[in-house]
Amino acid sequence: MTDEDRLIYQLTLHRDLVGWVIAKLTEAGIASQRTTGNDPKGDILIVAPNEASQVKEIIRDIHNQYNRENIKDSQSTVEGRETNLPHIEIKTTYLSGKAVNEIIDTATVIAVVSADQISGPGKAKFITAGIAYAENIPLNEFRDV
């Protein structure tokens, strides 16, 4: 597979994972929208800002469903992150270092969902910043949604 094919493949994974998360939120009665164009605020907009904490709860539950519980990995200490434009960020590759800081700097992202792993220090930074996360979502769960 060429790099061009692999970039296109990442785009399809990303599109499908966005659709899967929106479907999960809809099941819980939460309205959300896929962002379009070059919107840097995130991939999914939560329509009602007052549902942000419920969304974070759902994302934490999704994380616990696919990852073994671990004290170091506990998100119970996640605090509030105030924004009137809450968004979810979708990732498909390993997330660490500066890429984590870029998400925190948005001030609009309240949760991150990834098909891959998030580094240990990256998760700790998300907890401090009040951002919920769900990592390692298996491909067979969300492909072709």
Add this chain to the structure above:
Amino acid sequence: MFDISFYSANGEPSDSVRITADTYEWLAKSAFSKIGGESIDIQINLDEEDVILPLVELDRDIRQKLRKFFRSAIISESDAVIAKLGDYPSKEEYQSGTYRLRKMLELLKCVENENYQYLQRI
């Protein structure tokens, strides 16, 4: 959102440019995805963890090709942006209209920074 990341030989220092799916798609369909051939799995140390990532080594020739690609993309994009924005764009029009241009400039700066030895585009 997607990240185009740059790493030094040991992993750190590093930098990441966060881009939208629209801009990533544009890059995927451009020469950017072909320069340097296929990414190779290389082990580096990031956030105190050893990780294996698909990377392109930024040797002199590849760095030069990427530099040329971004410089030329920035010139064409500047032309398009000036034509599109007109004289009195609103703040929103300015922010969305210049988005890709600003990202190209960030990417060019990383490509030109010789502290970075590897590029991660996938």
